[in-house]
Amino acid sequence: MSFMYNPFPFDDLTPVNRPSLREDTAKQLVKGSVKVAAFLAGKAKEGSIFAIDGYVGADFARTVNLLEQQLHVKGFRTRSINFRNCYKTTEELWELVDRHMSWNRSEDPTLLFGRVYKGGYEGLLDGDKTEAFKQEISKRDKEVIIVFGQGCLIPELRGLYDCKVYLDVTPKESILRIRRGQYINLGMTSPLTTPLIIRRCYYCDFEVAVHLRKELLAASGNVDYYVENDHPDEMILLPYEEFSDITASLADYPFRCKPVYLEGVWGGTYMKKLRKLPKEMRNAAWVFDLIPMEVSILVDVSGTLLELPFSTFLMKEGNKVLGPAVVEKFGGYFPIRFNWDDSYHSTGNMSIQCHSGSLYNKEHFNEFGRQDESYYVVITGHDAKTFIGFRDDADIPQFFKEIEAADTEHKPVDYLKYVSYEESKPGLQVMLPAGTIHSSGRNQVILEIGSLTIGSYTYKMYDYLRLDFDGKQRPIHTRLGELNVNQERRASVIHDPKSKDYIVQKPRLVASGEGWEEYVVGENSQLYFSLRRLEFEKRCEQETRGIFHVLTLVDGERIRIRSNEHPERCYEASFMDLVVVPADMGSYVIENLGSEPICVHKTLLRDGYKDVVL
Numbered sequence: 001m002s003f004m005y006n007p008f009p010f011d012d013l014t015p016v017n018r019p020s021l022r023e024d025t026a027k028q029l030v031k032g033s034v035k036v037a038a039f040l041a042g043k044a045k046e047g048s049i050f051a052i053d054g055y056v057g058a059d060f061a062r063t064v065n066l067l068e069q070q071l072h073v074k075g076f077r078t079r080s081i082n083f084r085n086c087y088k089t090t091e092e093l094w095e096l097v098d099r100h101m102s103w104n105r106s107e108d109p110t111l112l113f114g115r116v117y118k119g120g121y122e123g124l125l126d127g128d129k130t131e132a133f134k135q136e137i138s139k140r141d142k143e144v145i146i147v148f149g150q151g152c153l154i155p156e157l158r159g160l161y162d163c164k165v166y167l168d169v170t171p172k173e174s175i176l177r178i179r180r181g182q183y184i185n186l187g188m189t190s191p192l193t194t195p196l197i198i199r200r201c202y203y204c205d206f207e208v209a210v211h212l213r214k215e216l217l218a219a220s221g222n223v224d225y226y227v228e229n230d231h232p233d234e235m236i237l238l239p240y241e242e243f244s245d246i247t248a249s250l251a252d253y254p255f256r257c258k259p260v261y262l263e264g265v266w267g268g269t270y271m272k273k274l275r276k277l278p279k280e281m282r283n284a285a286w287v288f289d290l291i292p293m294e295v296s297i298l299v300d301v302s303g304t305l306l307e308l309p310f311s312t313f314l315m316k317e318g319n320k321v322l323g324p325a326v327v328e329k330f331g332g333y334f335p336i337r338f339n340w341d342d343s344y345h346s347t348g349n350m351s352i353q354c355h356s357g358s359l360y361n362k363e364h365f366n367e368f369g370r371q372d373e374s375y376y377v378v379i380t381g382h383d384a385k386t387f388i389g390f391r392d393d394a395d396i397p398q399f400f401k402e403i404e405a406a407d408t409e410h411k412p413v414d415y416l417k418y419v420s421y422e423e424s425k426p427g428l429q430v431m432l433p434a435g436t437i438h439s440s441g442r443n444q445v446i447l448e449i450g451s452l453t454i455g456s457y458t459y460k461m462y463d464y465l466r467l468d469f470d471g472k473q474r475p476i477h478t479r480l481g482e483l484n485v486n487q488e489r490r491a492s493v494i495h496d497p498k499s500k501d502y503i504v505q506k507p508r509l510v511a512s513g514e515g516w517e518e519y520v521v522g523e524n525s526q527l528y529f530s531l532r533r534l535e536f537e538k539r540c541e542q543e544t545r546g547i548f549h550v551l552t553l554v555d556g557e558r559i560r561i562r563s564n565e566h567p568e569r570c571y572e573a574s575f576m577d578l579v580v581v582p583a584d585m586g587s588y589v590i591e592n593l594g595s596e597p598i599c600v601h602k603t604l605l606r607d608g609y610k611d612v613v614l
Contacts, residue, residue: 557594
């Protein structure tokens with residue numbers, strides 16, 4: 001189940017990265033779909049076999065049509081083969097994949113959940129059909145053959161082709177194409193409903209596409225040309241070598257990702273004004289500044305704006321960005337996710353919810369690991385609250401009875417009798433290990449920082465009888481919440497420094513230098529990341545020591561983050577921007593470009609992260 005179920009169709013083009021590139025790189029870039037097709041056609045000879053693979057939602061039809069047109073202009077006969085014909089039957093795939101999906105509406109009312117499929121494209125293919133496909137393309141004659149479709153570049157078949165092309169699509173565009181009716185799940189002959197398409201994509205289609213893309217882009221020879229396919233009329237092609245130059249150069253710099261914005265029934269107005277979002281947006285409930293599998297990254301290539309999925313970039317440059325030890329520990333995934341939750345001047349709180357731990361996620365979802373979170377309060381209005389843990393005097397069995405009645409009988413719950421809260425103020429940091437009941441209250445903006453869990457296993461336990469945008473009562477997951485909530489996390493426990501569940505903490509000074517101080521604002525033995533705050537007026541010296549940092553300007557106007565060894569490698573960030581400092585950066589400095597004192601929230605992997613059970 002994707003985080004990004006319904007992104008707002010708006011492109012924020014402000015976070016552009018401008019690494020220094022080789023002179024020849026920009027010259028090798030081909031922009032414009034007709035020009036891309038003409039360029040590829042120029043590589044053809046009689047009997048050539050092209051293979052065009054791509055991410056979920058890639059526009060194969062238009063790409064193949066354009067290529068055929070250009071080949072015909074050059075006098076070639078062509079034959080196109082849809083690789084979809086090699087898949088197992090719809091019935092066989094239903095048995096293979098969909099039997100792992102949840103169909104229990106009493107626990108999962110909107111049918112969000114399932115088990116991640118790990119068999120790769122190979123497990124989806126029919127052996128006899130694949131052998132017949134091999135025989136078919138061996139009969140080259142004098143025509144040019146174009147093989148297209150997801151999975152056609154698996155290792156078993158890669159050596160059959162003369163020219164290998166990969167069409168990449170950003171996660172947001174992929175979801176928008178699904179919602180526009182432009183995608184049918186792998187092996188299906190007709191589309192499911194949109195929610196079920198997205199669910200199956202998360203647990204199967206996205207999964208297999210991500211892993212093949214990682215392999216294809218890992219080394220030269222697996223793919224000849226990388227094509228940005230977000231804009232079918234304005235595709236951008238790069239030879240693999242130049243694509244690699246761009247990603248390698250980008251990994252030498254501090255960088256910022258392109259955010260994704262989502263509306264929500266509890267959403268607020270602060271980020272909408274700060275980021276100058278479209279007036280037709282109802283609100284900006286979630287701002288995905290760095291949800292690793294959902295965002296993209298913009299690169300200026302001599303005036304051409306190239307947009308890469310962040311996960312594509314990270315697959316290429318994980319060792320430089322994360323550090324080899326981190327790549328090994330987390331399987332190449334970026335291990336921390338960041339987003340803004342905006343309920344400023346909204347109509348209500350986020351739902352009261354919890355998340356599941358490692359064992360539950362692995363057994364029930366075949367997922368990577370546990371889902372931990374944290375909240376850092378940046379903006380508050382009147383009476384803002386952050387809900388966390390149960391009250392010491394809460395009758396928890398009665399709470400479960402009442403939230404069940406709220407769901408089935410539409411009876412409101414006096415949740416303040418059960419759930420504890422903190423009075424919110426800027427700088428409040430709370431840790432939320434899996435199982436902690438929590439919610440961000442109305443009238444604040446928080447920086448939410450979470451663990452690796454690729455999906456979002458959120459169990460809404462109470463949602464105030466609230467209606468969704470379609471006028472229907474929002475479904476909640478009382479049963480899953482009851483199974484996963486930690487009933488021992490009560491107010492006195494979460495404030496006790498001697499408890500392993502000490503999760504509402506006071507800042508403690510851990511480092512200082514000339515004109516700057518660094519405080520730990522949140523650490524917990526159950527979470528593998530450390531949350532810090534840097535305070536200074538002019539500048540602050542830092543060192544990555546082989547571990548990436550993520551910096552967020554939470555008080556102040558503007559800062560510059562630059563390498564000490566290579567001062568030209570820098571990024572200027574404004575209030576509430578998130579910037580990644582690659583592990584390879586080493587010694588760097590944060591400079592105040594404004595007039596007021598600076599606070600920077602800093603996230604990094606804590607000492608001992610390798611020993612934390614995911």
